[in-house]
Amino acid sequence: MTAKKVMVVDDSRMVHLQIARLLADSGYEAAFFCQDGESAIETYRQEHPDLVTMDILMPGMDGLEAARAILEEDPAARIVIVSSLAYDDTMEEAGQIGARGFLYKPFDRETLLAALDKAMED
Amino acid sequence: MASVLTREIFQDVVDRAVRDVIPQISGITLLPGGPPPSGEVYTIHTQFDSAPAVLALCAEGSFLNRMTRYVTRQEQVTPEERADAATELFNVLCGHVVVELYRMTQIKIRFRLPQFSPGLQIPAGHTRLFVATYHSGSQESIQMIQLKRPAPEETGPVGMAERSKWK
Numbered sequence: 001m002t003a004k005k006v007m008v009v010d011d012s013r014m015v016h017l018q019i020a021r022l023l024a025d026s027g028y029e030a031a032f033f034c035q036d037g038e039s040a041i042e043t044y045r046q047e048h049p050d051l052v053t054m055d056i057l058m059p060g061m062d063g064l065e066a067a068r069a070i071l072e073e074d075p076a077a078r079i080v081i082v083s084s085l086a087y088d089d090t091m092e093e094a095g096q097i098g099a100r101g102f103l104y105k106p107f108d109r110e111t112l113l114a115a116l117d118k119a120m121e122d
Numbered sequence: 123m124a125s126v127l128t129r130e131i132f133q134d135v136v137d138r139a140v141r142d143v144i145p146q147i148s149g150i151t152l153l154p155g156g157p158p159p160s161g162e163v164y165t166i167h168t169q170f171d172s173a174p175a176v177l178a179l180c181a182e183g184s185f186l187n188r189m190t191r192y193v194t195r196q197e198q199v200t201p202e203e204r205a206d207a208a209t210e211l212f213n214v215l216c217g218h219v220v221v222e223l224y225r226m227t228q229i230k231i232r233f234r235l236p237q238f239s240p241g242l243q244i245p246a247g248h249t250r251l252f253v254a255t256y257h258s259g260s261q262e263s264i265q266m267i268q269l270k271r272p273a274p275e276e277t278g279p280v281g282m283a284e285r286s287k288w289k
Contacts, residue, residue: 011235012209012213013206014190014194014203014207017193084213084216084217084218085220085221086217087224105214105217106146
């Protein structure tokens with residue numbers, strides 16, 4: 001079975017490494033990495049990953065703006081917001097713009113895979 | 123529910139976040155107390171947008187190196203990886219702090235992107251509101267420091283340029 005390609009958007013390379021490690025042998029592959037919202041939009045256009053994990057607090061365009069822009073272009077995009085900033089209204093906003101889930105940092109492999117599996121449903 | 127954000131509430135929330143978040147990310151359990159960080163130290167700090175406050179984490183290089191090795195699963199780590207790991211750790215810590223403060227007080231606080239710098243960086247003119255020291259079982263210390271920014275009329279605009287005033 002081909003692994004689902006995940007685009008990891010986070011300004012921290014540590015998070016890229018962490019997610020890549022947690023996804024090893026899981027049916028998902030951390031295939032693309034972006035450190036800001038602008039490059040996430042561009043990479044999504046070019047690569048059309050199966051899933052996106054999106055941090056919120058990043059330099060320049062934040063993750064919610066980038067998610068909104070991606071979903072405007074591709075309403076079927078599967079985006080999971082990944083952040084430590086879990087205000088109720090932030091999570092609500094993530095849902096309203098069409099994100100498929102919210103993952104609270106820090107997280108372990110089980111929680112990450114559960115969030116990605118849920119985002120892939122339907 | 124508290125309606126006012128006091129120093130005691132802030133310190134309590136920071137303390138719980140340190141003990142909850144840092145072990146999860148770094149694999150290092152911290153206990154309160156111990157000597158302050160010394161030798162090779164680094165500071166990560168952020169400013170809160172809706173409160174005249176700065177929160178800083180001062181940590182020994184040995185702690186940050188061990189934490190970064192744990193995060194990367196690498197034996198050797200670069201200074202860039204250490205700075206990145208420390209900044210992400212602090213970022214997550216601050217996220218937990220402001221969300222918990224919101225749950226307790228309904229006061230919503232945003233924080234700026236954390237800044238990493240070598241040395242014990244205390245901004246000039248700031249007042250220390252609290253300092254909490256923690257240590258690991260391996261002779262590593264960190265400190266959480268909350269500072270109150272001086273009023274703008276005392277120092278001019280507060281923003282990124284403020285870093286030049288850190289000593």
